[in-house]
Amino acid sequence: MxxxxxxxxxxxxxxxxxxxxxxxxxxxxxxxxxxxxxxxxxxxxxxxxxxxxxxxxxxxxxxxxxxxxxxxxxxxxxxxxxxxxxxxxxxxxxxxxxxxxxxxxxxxxxxxxxxxxxxxxxxxxxxxxxxxxxxxxxxxxxDTDHDELDDESEDRENGDLDGQYGRHGRDDGDDGDDYDLGEAGADWLAEQGFDRKD
Structure with missing residues (x-):
């Protein structure tokens, strides 16, 4: 107008x-x-x-x-x-x-x-x-309702029926565990054949 x-x-x-x-x-x-x-x-x-x-x-x-x-x-x-x-x-x-x-x-x-x-x-x-x-x-x-529905359907597609892994279907570390990202990276590099640094 x-x-x-x-x-x-x-x-x-x-x-x-x-x-x-x-x-x-x-x-x-x-x-x-x-x-x-x-x-x-x-x-x-x-x-x-x-x-x-x-x-x-x-x-x-x-x-x-x-x-x-x-x-x-x-x-x-x-x-x-x-x-x-x-x-x-x-x-x-x-x-x-x-x-x-x-x-x-x-x-x-x-x-x-x-x-x-x-x-x-x-x-x-x-x-x-x-x-x-x-x-x-x-x-x-x-819009808020649609966003919540989108999140739920994304969780279902990723096999995360309880929504415990967050929006992208992976554990975001919010479950209270003390998960050391540096240690995880070192483990992965060791699996790939690299020497572990201590």
Whole structure:
């Protein structure tokens, strides 16, 4: 996905804003309570709509239903000036019932219509980032499982059913024996017909 400079910059501050709202100084998750506070403060934040849209957009966090993700995908590459009107997205995005009164508040401002489009795109990008993170965590767990299975099958191929000889089917000396590698080398050389050095 190619982001416009506008959304690339704005997404970084929006994510930071949401992360900041998530937990208190003790690390407790208080996102729901903080989002309620944001919604209550929304009329006071209206003057920041154009200069710091992320401050208001966080009040709409989890407030959009995406009916046509491809339409949102296309918007992520647009700069602010070329964003469409909110009503043109009626078939692509719907507001959650609790977010509808908030939308009416922002639409009292001239920039409110465009702001809703910005907020919807930011939320779309945030959900995409969260699902990618969840997918990469699952992939990492899956890779670990595959590595363990590979090790087990390699052990079986080498006749090491108990896994006692490690990954490459040989004794790695971890069984507690005091095995002198130098002595083993001298034994092997003696077997090959070389004189043993004492």
């Amino acid at each position: 190619k982001l416009s400079r506008f959304f690339e910059d704005l997404m970084a501050v929006y994510k930071a804003e949401i992360d900041d709202l998530k937990s208190d100084s003790e690390g407790k998750n208080i996102l729901k309570a903080r989002l309620r506070e944001k919604a209550e403060q929304l009329p006071l934040l209206l003057p920041m709509m154009e200069s710091n849209p992320e401050m208001l957009a966080s009040a709409f966090h989890q407030g959009f239903i995406f009916l046509n993700p491809l339409a949102l995908e296309a918007l992520t590459a647009k700069e602010q000036a070329s964003l469409p009107a909110w009503k043109t997205l009626a078939t692509a995005v719907r507001l959650e019932p609790w977010a509808e009164p908030l939308a009416k508040v922002v639409q009292t401002e001239a920039a409110g219509d465009r702001f809703l489009v910005i907020a919807a795109v930011l939320e779309y990008l945030m959900r995409g980032a969260q699902s990618r993170r969840a997918g990469s965590t699952a992939d990492a767990a899956d």
